[in-house]
Amino acid sequence: MRVVFDDRAGPAIVARFAALAEKGLSVTVCPPDDPDGKQAALAAAEALWHVLTPVTAAAIAAAPQLRLIQKIGSGVNTIDVAAAAAHGIAVCNLPGSNARAVAEHALLLMLATLRRLPKLDAALR
Numbered sequence: 001m002r003v004v005f006d007d008r009a010g011p012a013i014v015a016r017f018a019a020l021a022e023k024g025l026s027v028t029v030c031p032p033d034d035p036d037g038k039q040a041a042l043a044a045a046e047a048l049w050h051v052l053t054p055v056t057a058a059a060i061a062a063a064p065q066l067r068l069i070q071k072i073g074s075g076v077n078t079i080d081v082a083a084a085a086a087h088g089i090a091v092c093n094l095p096g097s098n099a100r101a102v103a104e105h106a107l108l109l110m111l112a113t114l115r116r117l118p119k120l121d122a123a124l125r
Contacts, residue, residue, distance in 0.1 A: 002065075003027045004041045007051035007072075042066065050079060057083035073098055 001024060005017065009029045017027035028045070030038035032053045042048065042063040048055065051072050060066065060083045069079055071093035084091050112118065 001025050001046050002044050003047045003049060004038065004045040005029045005049045005051075006038065006053055006055075007031065052078060055079040055084075060084055060087055060089065068092065070094075 003025055005027050007029075008031045009017065014029065017025075017029065020027055027049075028041040030041050038053075039059075039062060042059060044065060045063055046065050047068040047070060048063070048066060049070050049072055055069055055078065057080045060069075060080060066087070066089050069084055069089055069091045071079065071091070074093055074095040074097065076091055076093050079091055081091050
């Protein structure tokens with residue numbers, strides 16, 4: 001199966017994607033600043049692993065073999081769900097998949113505020 005990962009990927013993720021090739025998944029990484037590369041990869045893709053860049057009706061129409069748009073995160077507000085449905089493409093998401101990271105970030109912001117980190121950072125700079 002040909003998959004497009006619609007975001008940047010560091011070396012660790014690229015290595016994990018390469019390991020998936022043994023299981024029949026060919027993952028192409030398409031960073032947001034390469035719309036032409038993404039368009040070319042979507043032309044042959046069967047699945048799109050979507051992160052943040054909006055999935056428009058035009059992008060969906062340009063992907064004739066696409067069968068799945070998998071949102072890596074919660075919500076599908078950045079996907080033209082009606083266009084996907086019109087083309088018979090399933091749309092899925094991963095609700096709660098980033099709940100731990102969101103909670104950690106909230107705690108970190110509270111600690112930064114409590115310790116006056118923004119003010120001290122500005123004074124140091």
